[in-house]
Amino acid sequence: MTRAWAALVLLAAIVFAASPWFTQGFNGFEPDQFPVPQDDPPVQPAGYAFSIWGLIYLWLIAGAAFGLLKRSDDRDWEPMRPPLVASLAIGATWLPVANVSPVIATILIWAMLGTAFLSLFRVGDTDRWFQQAPVAIYAGWLTAASSVSIGLLLGGYGVLSGTWSAIVALSIGLVIALVVQYRLHRAPEYGITVIWALIGVIVANTGPLNVAVVGLCVIGIVAILALRGTDTE
Numbered sequence: 001m002t003r004a005w006a007a008l009v010l011l012a013a014i015v016f017a018a019s020p021w022f023t024q025g026f027n028g029f030e031p032d033q034f035p036v037p038q039d040d041p042p043v044q045p046a047g048y049a050f051s052i053w054g055l056i057y058l059w060l061i062a063g064a065a066f067g068l069l070k071r072s073d074d075r076d077w078e079p080m081r082p083p084l085v086a087s088l089a090i091g092a093t094w095l096p097v098a099n100v101s102p103v104i105a106t107i108l109i110w111a112m113l114g115t116a117f118l119s120l121f122r123v124g125d126t127d128r129w130f131q132q133a134p135v136a137i138y139a140g141w142l143t144a145a146s147s148v149s150i151g152l153l154l155g156g157y158g159v160l161s162g163t164w165s166a167i168v169a170l171s172i173g174l175v176i177a178l179v180v181q182y183r184l185h186r187a188p189e190y191g192i193t194v195i196w197a198l199i200g201v202i203v204a205n206t207g208p209l210n211v212a213v214v215g216l217c218v219i220g221i222v223a224i225l226a227l228r229g230t231d232t233e
Contacts, residue, residue: 084116
């Protein structure tokens with residue numbers, strides 16, 4: 001079964017990466033997908049930040065291909081594969097769902113995040129750049145994206161104002177990111193990816209300047225970097 005799971009990871013990564021070709025793509029929810037239209041919501045990173053998906057797709061495929069060709073029978077790789085397959089399989093359905101229903105898409109992206117975390121915490125000690133790194137950046141971006149989805153729902157359904165929706169959602173994401181990074185000192189790629197997302201939010205909130213959101217993002221970046229600075233491994 002080890003080889004079968006290795007093949008499934010590669011297949012799931014390819015299908016996941018190919019999913020944008022079969023949909024209209026996604027650079028954030030459309031404003032009119034919500035009862036309260038979300039035009040330039042403070043919680044959403046600047047558009048350029050979404051380009052990280054290209055790196056994630058390529059690195060996941062490269063890691064899966066290496067795992068199949070070189071480590072198909074390696075027991076060190078075995079535990080992380082089933083939850084990664086599950087996460088990528090959910091991810092392959094996410095884009096068409098996101099273009100129809102933000103609520104269901106939010107449920108799915110949290111399911112993707114949960115299974116990605118399960119895979120990341122099961123990653124072995126070998127082949128860091130092919131086994132750990134792609135899963136870490138994938139989970140890092142999902143941490144940000146799942147929190148952004150919460151913020152969009154809070155603002156889009158009129159529960160909170162745009163700024164308060166961003167503060168609540170980003171706070172949730174930062175708590176998760178700090179706990180995960182503390183538990184996974186060996187995976188700095190995770191924290192770096194979260195920082196990439198936070199910088200994207202800062203850029204999106206500089207014109208006009210949203211002091212509360214930008215300030216929270218800066219605090220989050222400093223906290224992640226400070227946490228990394230305590231790493232003695």
